[in-house]
Amino acid sequence: MNQDYQDPLEIYQEQFKEIYAAIKNRDRGYLYEAITYLDPENSEDICHYFGIDKNSTLDNDFKFCKPFLSSPIKDLSIFEHFLLKEIAKMKEEAERQVVELANFFAPVKDPSVILTGIIIVAFILPALYFFSQKLQPRRKLNKTTNIRQPQVKGRDRSLEPFKPRVTGLPRKPSVLCLVLSSRQFSGLNPGLQIPSSRVKELISSASYFLCDGSLQAIDQKVNLNFSGSSINFSSEEYAYIQLIIPEGEGMIAQETKYSLKKKLPDGDAKINKIARLINLDGLENFICA
Structure with missing residues (x-):
């Protein structure tokens, strides 16, 4: 299956x-x-x-x-x-x-x-x-047809047939940061490659999320209080995961979990960082799901 x-x-x-x-x-x-x-x-x-x-x-x-x-x-x-x-x-x-x-x-x-x-x-x-x-x-x-006419006056532009986006240039990667329950982290470790289906599961479970175009941009926005202790996978406490999404440029600055998953490209993502959180301070730049 x-x-x-x-x-x-x-x-x-x-x-x-x-x-x-x-x-x-x-x-x-x-x-x-x-x-x-x-x-x-x-x-x-x-x-x-x-x-x-x-x-x-x-x-x-x-x-x-x-x-x-x-x-x-x-x-x-x-x-x-x-x-x-x-x-x-x-x-x-x-x-x-x-x-x-x-x-x-x-x-x-x-x-x-x-x-x-x-x-x-x-x-x-x-x-x-x-x-x-x-x-x-x-x-x-x-x-x-009985479809009502556009309400915007003075606007008469012809619509071109829908065409899929075609480009010879690969999309840039993105960095996806999620805050979610520690229970969702079982089996995950830094450096591990996970499929897009697993990434979608993590997005669906996330309480807070943020996506940007580089690690430098993320470092400027993420100001969380990380703990040096290991994650308790049986706990409901929040933990943090950072994923590198190849060709994930379309996910940058998305504001809903649905749009994140819709823009998520097929293929594997790399876990760049996993950390336990001391508290939920520093989430000002994250979007609350």
Whole structure:
């Protein structure tokens, strides 16, 4: 069995929790921010295409999301003339299955449930956007769909088809620092190479994290009180680990554990340092998970 395999449902649940925590205290732009978390590189194009305003209120965001929640196939005719016959046959069944979901969201006033609906739509829109770009030009889509027009006036730029990033230059390494329970350190030692799947486990368990581009930069930011004694692997007390991530340039300055894991390249990482902490002083430059 592939040790790097992760259950898609587990990944979705973890992403959902992190996005919810990130947007729940905002006063505007909930859907915009959720999409930015999911796809930071393409979020601007996605939001512009669907007319999602970063200053939109909670009520306006939810009004926009309702058609997607009530009947994502029937109410959105975006694919009506382009569906393959096999997919078209599934339309009636899909509409029947979403009736229950529609009834659930129709009278909703609870902000927590509204945010849940907004996050669900945030997962849907990037897929719709990239699929629609393959089906037809954007200008033609705007004439034949009920998707609202962009709210930003005077902005009319054509969108280029999505292209994967291609570069002949290798990415620079990064230095990832984590503070987490000592129980997570069992079997880990300085100098050890660990797979990306293990790094993701450590990130998920971390209470504090920091990622920068060099050891010198980390030394300037990390001012923790390290203990000279060995780590007690059966203890819940906090300990510190420093990892060198080859080609981990994209992880630098990320502000969520989800984005760290998303930017984590495949391959092994080297444990540069492990240390027991005397206390939690000196975490000012770390991000609290």
